[in-house]
Structures are given as structure tokens and as C-alpha cells.
Amino acid sequence: MYAVEVEKLTKIYGKGNTAVTAIADASFRVEPGELVAILGPSGSGKTTLLTSIGLITEPTHGKVVIDGVTVADEGWQPGLDLKRVRREKLGFIFQAHNLIPFLTALENVMVALELNHQPKKEAKRRAEELLVSLNLGHRFNNYPSGLSGGEAQRVAIARALANRPKVILADEPTAALDTENGKNVMSLLKKLAVENHSAIMVVTHDHRMVEGFDRIFHVNDGRIVL
Ligand SMILES: Nc1ncnc2c1ncn2[C@@H]1O[C@H](COP(=O)(O)OP(=O)(O)OP(=O)(O)O)[C@@H](O)[C@H]1O
Numbered sequence: 001m002y003a004v005e006v007e008k009l010t011k012i013y014g015k016g017n018t019a020v021t022a023i024a025d026a027s028f029r030v031e032p033g034e035l036v037a038i039l040g041p042s043g044s045g046k047t048t049l050l051t052s053i054g055l056i057t058e059p060t061h062g063k064v065v066i067d068g069v070t071v072a073d074e075g076w077q078p079g080l081d082l083k084r085v086r087r088e089k090l091g092f093i094f095q096a097h098n099l100i101p102f103l104t105a106l107e108n109v110m111v112a113l114e115l116n117h118q119p120k121k122e123a124k125r126r127a128e129e130l131l132v133s134l135n136l137g138h139r140f141n142n143y144p145s146g147l148s149g150g151e152a153q154r155v156a157i158a159r160a161l162a163n164r165p166k167v168i169l170a171d172e173p174t175a176a177l178d179t180e181n182g183k184n185v186m187s188l189l190k191k192l193a194v195e196n197h198s199a200i201m202v203v204t205h206d207h208r209m210v211e212g213f214d215r216i217f218h219v220n221d222g223r224i225v226l
Pocket residue numbers: 013014020021022040041042043044045046047048049
């Protein structure tokens with residue numbers, strides 16, 4: 001089974017004279033464990049592609065299948081619990097870490113597991129294990145304000161991976177970091193995703209960050225060149 005299947009995906013924002021086609025007729029498949037980078041100039045449609053797969057932006061046309069579940073087919077699939085699919089199958093990492101400021105690093109990861117109905121004890125064990133594997137064993141009890149940019153982004157990765165999602169979607173995850181920290185974050189993300197057998201799709205402007213990726217999608221004016 002594919003992690004992601006996209007067939008003739010089109011996203012048009014607005015109507016009539018002001019309509020903007022952000023994604024035009026995109027079709028591709030991503031295997032579990034595959035690392036895909038999405039490159040392209042500003043405004044080319046990269047974020048729209050990611051948020052359409054991430055069940056945030058409703059596609060105007062076409063089909064999106066995540067881990068065998070058809071989530072959109074000419075619009076959202078009726079009767080589908082989108083939030084649940086998002087929680088169970090997807091992990092998100094954004095440019096800003098989006099950690100909850102009044103929870104510690106450990107609690108920020110645990111909350112993702114508890115929302116997915118993991119018992120507290122098991123959530124704690126898994127969160128600790130993930131933070132240790134991201135070299136954050138000494139930061140369990142720090143609040144986001146007491147973490148460096150690279151550390152905060154690694155906590156965000158731990159949170160995104162906590163439920164072993166089939167698909168990890170990342171939008172410029174290293175944009176706020178210097179090159180060395182960026183490379184470090186990216187290589188840890190790749191390592192964990194491969195271990196988990198999760199597909200990763202990462203939007204980036206930075207060609208230096210896509211070393212070791214399996215495929216690069218170039219997005220240009222809403223068209224995807226594989
Ligand atoms: N909510 C929206 N309403 C209307 N137009 C939008 C909306 N979101 C994006 N667009 C338009 O769709 C096109 C693609 O935008 P998108 O943000 O997907 O590109 P991007 O490649 O991610 O850009 P950037 O690298 O600057 O983030 C752009 O022309 C943008 O102006």
C-alpha cells in the first residue's frame with residue numbers, strides 16, 4: 001500500500017476573475033519510508049500541496065488517498081472524520097515549532113500521544129524514548145522558552161513522530177535554523193522516519209537540506225515536475 005496517492009489534484013482559490021490555480025492536475029505516489037523533498041519558488045504552490053495532503057486545504061478536484069483511506073475525491077470524502085485521520089496517520093512539522101509554551105518538552109510530546117488515547121504511563125515512556133533519540137535527554141523538563149531553536153525544532157519532530165504516523169509533512173522545518181543545526185535536524189528526522197517506515201514530504205527552499213532524499217518534486221506555477 002502507498003503512504004500517499006494523489007490523482008489529478010487541483011486546488012483553485014477564489015472564483016471567477018480572481019481565481020488562482022495553486023495546484024494544477026498533480027498525480028504521484030509516495031511509498032512508506034520514502035523521503036520526498038518539494039522545491040520551488042515562492043508562490044509556486046508548495047504549501048498548498050502539503051496542506052492538501054495534510055487534510056487542511058480541501059482540494060477542488062482530484063483524489064487524495066492516505067495509507068489506503070480515500071480522504072478526498074472531488075472534495076472531502078463525506079462522512080469521514082478528518083481530525084481523526086489527521087491524528088492517526090499524519091505528523092506535521094512547521095517552520096516555527098508551534099510548541100505549547102506552558103508545557104515542558106516532555107509534556108509537549110506526551111500531549112500528542114494522550115490525544116491519541118495512549119495511557120499516560122505509556123505516553124511518558126514513548127515521549128522519553130523519542131526525546132533521547134533526538135539528543136534531548138537532558139531537556140525533558142525545559143519549557144519551550146528555555147530551549148534553543150534547534151532543540152525546540154527537535155521537540156516538534158518528536159511530537160510529530162510520536163504516534164508513528166504513516167506520513168510526515170514538514171513545511172520549511174529548518175528555515176529558522178543555521179546551516180549546521182538545520183542539517184542536524186534534517187538528518188535526525190530522516191533517520192527516525194526511515195526507522196518508523198514513515199513517508200516524509202518536506203517543503204524547502206534550501207537545496208543543501210535535501211541531501212540523501214529519495215526524490216525531489218519541483219513545483220513551478222502549480223505544476224509538479226517529478
Ligand atoms: N488562502 C488563499 N487564498 C487565496 N490564494 C491563496 C491562498 N493560499 C495561497 N494562495 C495562492 O496560491 C498560490 C500558491 O501559494 P502557496 O502558498 O501554496 O505557494 P508556496 O510555494 O508555498 O509559496 P511560499 O514559498 O512563498 O510559501 C499563490 O499564488 C498564493 O498567492
